[in-house]
Amino acid sequence: MAHSALWLVLLHWMFLQSPSKCNNLTQAELQELEMISTWVITRSFPCSATCGLGLRTQELCPTGGNRNISSTSCKMRTIRCLDTWQCGLKTQTTTAGQRLVLDCLEEVMEAMGRFAFVVSWRFAPGIITSDDSLFSRYEALSLDKVVLDPLREEDSGTYRCDVLDTGKRRVKRMYKGVKVLSPKEVSLDFAKGLIHWENPESLFPNTTSTGNPYPSSIVRNMALISVSVSAAIAALILLLLWGFYRITLRRTAQLSQNNV
Secondary structure, three states, X not given: OHHHHHHHHHHHHHHHHOOOOOOOXXXXXXXXXXXXXXXXXXXXXXXXXOOOEEEEEEEEEEEOOOOOOOHHHOEEEEEEEEOOOEXXXXXXXXXXXXXXXXXXXXXXXXXXXXXXXXXXXXXXXXXXXXXXXXXXXXXXXXXXXXXXXXXXXXXXXXXXXXXXXXXXXXXXXXXXEEEEXXXXXXXXXXXXXXXXXXXXXXXXXXXXXXXXXXXXXXHHHHHHHHHHHHHHHHHHHHHHXXXXXXXXXXXXXXXXXXXX
């Protein structure tokens, strides 16, 4: 038994020490490889989700087998894709008393199966942030989404959701900042304000616009103020010129007396 083991060790050592040679394939072997048919990816489309799990469509076409391959022989397939699991911070402003739903899985992951993922929520009250040290565990009644109905002012803050697959791999992290305003407060929305200013009828709903969006009294007051300011500036300039002229006359008279 010991001699057999020794011979095996010697044979293994001789095999490792022997120079390995890479033989070229023969013509028959090449022809045999050409007869093997397989599928190759000819086109691959972008992932349907910029962050988190998404779907990617690929086109596969057959190759090999010494047969004519046309585009009709190709087929399409859909696979999972993940460009990045970090979705960043998104904010939204809403009014107290409304219903707000924060969805973490969204449409694509819902189609893959809601129970194929583990979703956890964390909450940073009263602040919009992505600093993970400020978050504490948040118990959501529905694991894949947070439903705030009715929405309260103390619900303001940042909600963070983490999604893990069945292999405990993180596939998504998303931050959603929520600003809750009282119904009496005015939302400083620049886009809506610009639309109101560009549409005079929204500012004065009981009046009709006839080419001049401002009342005549405002235009008259603005004109009077402009004329008054212009007259005051003109009078000041005239006084300065007159004073400069008087100073010049006095210096000229003094020079004449000194010469005499």
